[in-house]
Amino acid sequence: MQARLEEVKTQVQATLDGAIATLPESELRDAMAYATVGGKRVRAFLVMESCRLHGIDARAALPVAAAVEALHAYSLVHDDLPAMDDDDLRRGMPTCHVQWSEATAILAGDALQTLAFQLLTSEVIGDAEARLRLLRAFAEAVGANGMVWGQAQDIAAETADRPLDLAEVKRLQRAKTGALFGFSAMSGALIAGGDSAPLGRYAKALGLAFQIADDILDVTGDEELTGKRVGKDDAAGKATFVSLLGLEGAKAEARRYVAKATDALNPYGEDAENLRDLARFVIERDT
Ligand code: GRG
Numbered sequence: 063m064q065a066r067l068e069e070v071k072t073q074v075q076a077t078l079d080g081a082i083a084t085l086p087e088s089e090l091r092d093a094m095a096y097a098t099v100g101g102k103r104v105r106a107f108l109v110m111e112s113c114r115l116h117g118i119d120a121r122a123a124l125p126v127a128a129a130v131e132a133l134h135a136y137s138l139v140h141d142d143l144p145a146m147d148d149d150d151l152r153r154g155m156p157t158c159h160v161q162w163s164e165a166t167a168i169l170a171g172d173a174l175q176t177l178a179f180q181l182l183t184s185e186v187i188g189d190a191e192a193r194l195r196l197l198r199a200f201a202e203a204v205g206a207n208g209m210v211w212g213q214a215q216d217i218a219a220e221t222a223d224r225p226l227d228l229a230e231v232k233r234l235q236r237a238k239t240g241a242l243f244g245f246s247a248m249s250g251a252l253i254a255g256g257d258s259a260p261l262g263r264y265a266k267a268l269g270l271a272f273q274i275a276d277d278i279l280d281v282t283g284d285e286e287l288t289g290k291r292v293g294k295d296d297a298a299g300k301a302t303f304v305s306l307l308g309l310e311g312a313k314a315e316a317r318r319y320v321a322k323a324t325d326a327l328n329p330y331g332e333d334a335e336n337l338r339d340l341a342r343f344v345i346e347r348d349t
Pocket of ligand 1: 100101102103104134136137138140141153209210213238239273276349
């Protein structure tokens with residue numbers, strides 16, 4: 063899987079760079095390019111593998127992979143702003159608003175979101191109906207019924223009179239992180255007009271395993287590797303999987319979701335081995 067992930071990283075970076083290079087030269091364009099460098103590219107990998115499983119070639123899949131990473135980059139840039147998480151470091155580098163300015167970071171995030179939708183209209187992806195299916199599902203996943211809703215709940219929880227319970231944390235994370243994972247994993251089926259349900263189940267479990275691993279890394283992670291302040295969520299008094307289940311309980315829960323995710327891949331047999339590896343990777347990662 064690692065070799066395939068490296069290949070995806072190179073291809074998706076080139077697609078993003080190519081799209082951003084067509085924009086007029088400006089600080090805004092530089093900030094967009096800055097915000098789209100690096101990252102594990104988990105979402106892009108999900109897109110490329112989902113497309114491969116549905117017989118869609120890399121040329122058609124790449125604009126979709128670049129779109130999910132552009133959208134993800136926007137969410138990180140905005141999440142790091144002083145009005146939200148107020149972070150100085152992202153991917154081991156100064157956050158976008160620290161490197162440039164708050165105004166530029168807001169605009170770079172806005173423009174990255176727009177770029178994501180534009181990439182999904184690319185004619186190489188498939189026919190107009192396929193692109194419309196993608197655009198609908200994408201808007202649903204990342205808007206006020208998905209990722210942005212999850213983020214709003216997360217922010218509201220900071221000033222609520224009680225910490226969230228486990229069911230509420232799961233619901234929030236299914237939206238905040240899981241919805242874009244879901245879109246990414248189902249994208250190949252959406253383009254092909256096939257059954258997206260098994261990959262939807264996979265992504266739902268994978269997203270939760272990923273978030274639990276993130277909460278574990280917040281407590282046990284190496285600041286040099288994670289590029290974020292260790293213990294930040296904990297210090298903010300946020301309900302996390304670790305605060306709710308304890309460290310060992312959270313690890314067991316993550317393993318349970320990885321098993322659930324890999325089970326969901328049974329209909330694809332051997333062809334889904336990269337996706338099984340990814341599920342194991344998300345809980346073994348150190349960044
Ligand atoms: C600001 C509208 C808006 C939404 C933000 C997804 C999100 C919602 C914020 C991200 C903040 C965060 C740290 C969430 C925890 C899990 C997560 C999504 C981590 C970052 O994703 P990775 O680990 O990042 O895939 P890389 O850098 O590898 O791409």
